[in-house]
Amino acid sequence: xxxxxxxxxEEMSRKTANIISAQVILKxxxxxxxxxxxxxxxxxxxxxxxxxxxxxxxxxxxxxxxDEYVGLSFDSNQSYHYYMNxxxxxxxxxxxxxxxxxxxxNTNAAEECRRYDEKIRSCGGIDLQLLGIGLDGHIGFNEPxxxxxxxxxxxxxxxxxxxxxxxxxxxxxxxxxYAYTMGMKSIMQAKKILLIANGENKAxxxxxxxxxxxxxxxPASILQLHxxxxxxxxxxxxxxx
Ligand code: GLP
Numbered sequence: 001x002x003x004x005x006x007x008x009x010e011e012m013s014r015k016t017a018n019i020i021s022a023q024v025i026l027k028x029x030x031x032x033x034x035x036x037x038x039x040x041x042x043x044x045x046x047x048x049x050x051x052x053x054x055x056x057x058x059x060x061x062x063x064x065x066x067d068e069y070v071g072l073s074f075d076s077n078q079s080y081h082y083y084m085n086x087x088x089x090x091x092x093x094x095x096x097x098x099x100x101x102x103x104x105x106n107t108n109a110a111e112e113c114r115r116y117d118e119k120i121r122s123c124g125g126i127d128l129q130l131l132g133i134g135l136d137g138h139i140g141f142n143e144p145x146x147x148x149x150x151x152x153x154x155x156x157x158x159x160x161x162x163x164x165x166x167x168x169x170x171x172x173x174x175x176x177x178y179a180y181t182m183g184m185k186s187i188m189q190a191k192k193i194l195l196i197a198n199g200e201n202k203a204x205x206x207x208x209x210x211x212x213x214x215x216x217x218x219p220a221s222i223l224q225l226h227x228x229x230x231x232x233x234x235x236x237x238x239x240x241x
Pocket of ligand 1: 036161
């Protein structure tokens with residue numbers, strides 16, 4: 001595992017964008033795994049800036065997002081579809097038929113999860129997977145206790161995740177209780193993994209995930225077994241690493 005410690009959020013975002021950009025330059029038709037949350041926003045901003053300067057071209061890139069809330073439509077402004085369009089897709093030249101996000105409006109969970117895994121497989125798997133980390137060590141919406149053996153599945157969000165995400169919703173009751181998420185098995189199949197974190201509140205969970213025991217209680221800990229993981233952490237979140 002490579003650990004890159006940087007000064008602050010800006011440097012974390014620039015370095016992450018550099019790695020994604022190198023991936024797209026080396027393999028223009030690569031498959032990128034993308035994440036939501038507040039952590040990757042600066043990375044997307046930086047990539048948009050380079051796209052506008054003609055330094056990066058997404059026209060052949062395929063993307064797969066990690067997760068989507070169940071029951072939120074594409075145009076609901078808390079859905080991850082909305083987030084991705086607003087923060088990234090609408091400002092670059094990715095072909096939208098190659099930008100995949102689980103369909104939270106499909107009420108047939110088994111069918112939706114099977115369809116998503118099959119789509120990832122048929123595109124040749126993920127070349128580079130970008131990840132954030134939840135305060136409880138969740139990746140995507142793989143909450144503590146989730147089997148490492150699962151592919152895309154319907155997850156029940158924990159109280160801690162609902163509380164952490166309620167800042168994006170008007171009321172805590174509006175935070176969906178379920179989400180479709182790639183499983184740790186799908187994530188571990190990515191050829192390269194890039195996990196980013198910033199802020200003091202992530203320091204303890206990074207210590208548990210990357211210096212502690214590998215256990216489903218800390219979903220991110222399985223990444224210790226992946227052969228190509230890079231962590232980019234700012235000074236505050238990386239203080240124990
Ligand atoms: C959400 C997402 C995760 C993300 C996590 C951390 O629960 N499903 O993919 O990594 O939040 O979010 P943030 O970057 O805002 O700390």
